[in-house]
Amino acid sequence: MTRHAMLDAAAADDPLAALELPVEAMSAEALRGRFETEGAVIVRGLLQDARIADLRAALQAMIVAQLRHAGLFPDPAADLDSLFNALCTHDRALGAAVYEAARQTPAFYALATHPWIQDVVRTLLDADLLHVPYDKAMFRIDRAHEPWHEFQWHQDYPYNLMGEPTVTVWAPLTPVTGAMGPLHIVPRSHDRLQRVRLVPKTGPDGLPRSTLTATLADLDEAALDATAVKVCLEPGDVLFFHHLLLHRSGRNASPRARWSLVPRYAALLDPGLVSRGWAIERSPDFALFREMHPDAVAGAED
Numbered sequence: 001m002t003r004h005a006m007l008d009a010a011a012a013d014d015p016l017a018a019l020e021l022p023v024e025a026m027s028a029e030a031l032r033g034r035f036e037t038e039g040a041v042i043v044r045g046l047l048q049d050a051r052i053a054d055l056r057a058a059l060q061a062m063i064v065a066q067l068r069h070a071g072l073f074p075d076p077a078a079d080l081d082s083l084f085n086a087l088c089t090h091d092r093a094l095g096a097a098v099y100e101a102a103r104q105t106p107a108f109y110a111l112a113t114h115p116w117i118q119d120v121v122r123t124l125l126d127a128d129l130l131h132v133p134y135d136k137a138m139f140r141i142d143r144a145h146e147p148w149h150e151f152q153w154h155q156d157y158p159y160n161l162m163g164e165p166t167v168t169v170w171a172p173l174t175p176v177t178g179a180m181g182p183l184h185i186v187p188r189s190h191d192r193l194q195r196v197r198l199v200p201k202t203g204p205d206g207l208p209r210s211t212l213t214a215t216l217a218d219l220d221e222a223a224l225d226a227t228a229v230k231v232c233l234e235p236g237d238v239l240f241f242h243h244l245l246l247h248r249s250g251r252n253a254s255p256r257a258r259w260s261l262v263p264r265y266a267a268l269l270d271p272g273l274v275s276r277g278w279a280i281e282r283s284p285d286f287a288l289f290r291e292m293h294p295d296a297v298a299g300a301e302d
Ligand SMILES: O=C(O)CCC(=O)C(=O)O
Pocket: 138, 140, 142, 150, 151, 156, 183, 247, 248, 249, 250, 260, 262
């Protein structure tokens, strides 16, 4: 049996295996096949250079600097999670400051625009030139006991309105185990745009915020939970998924945070993007989505 045949046989009864490709088995055909059929592909071991370590080192230095500024004496050699937990225990707002500023480092940009990530995306989109808006390239630190940061089941398209399709890239900085709330996805769910209900986000105090979230109007979340595939990843592994794939955050129940980068890529010369001068969704109330897809927004009566 060839290596490809063995991978395909393994995929037949394991939904996660159906998405996986070790980097050595990566080919344009295998990448596109998984992305088109499953709506997602995981390339195991794609990122093997120093860029993940560089971003971790930048984060570590930022956290140590904040702890010292607060008059504490951290062990600079302690691991990233111990340092971040110490900072958040001292003052959660300082943890949030690190989270915000992490995206302002060259190490973040270098990883989000990693040439090997770009190569895979070019293959998936069959495009030479790529569009990667800086404000759709997210950085996440998901800790336990902070469920208000979680995304419920959704599709990315209403949030971004980039090219069709857009590829979401999800890459961890540290291992993501089952206890850490790995991303939940539903393979093969990327065949249509789902109707959404635009409802206020809920803050840590349980009260509604001014920004809206696009929740699924017509699908049963418990049924999606029952079919979800949980994507555990090691640093260096990268998940690529279609902008209509249904997915949600897992719940982190571990003392370690889930550190991840989530940039989005489309084809720069996507006809829709060109025709609207590269306008994408940037309003907190989904103004462009409501204008472009009025029928996809469920009203109060639905
Ligand atoms: O990483 C997560 O927990 C969720 C990220 C997500 O769903 C998104 O960015 O669209």
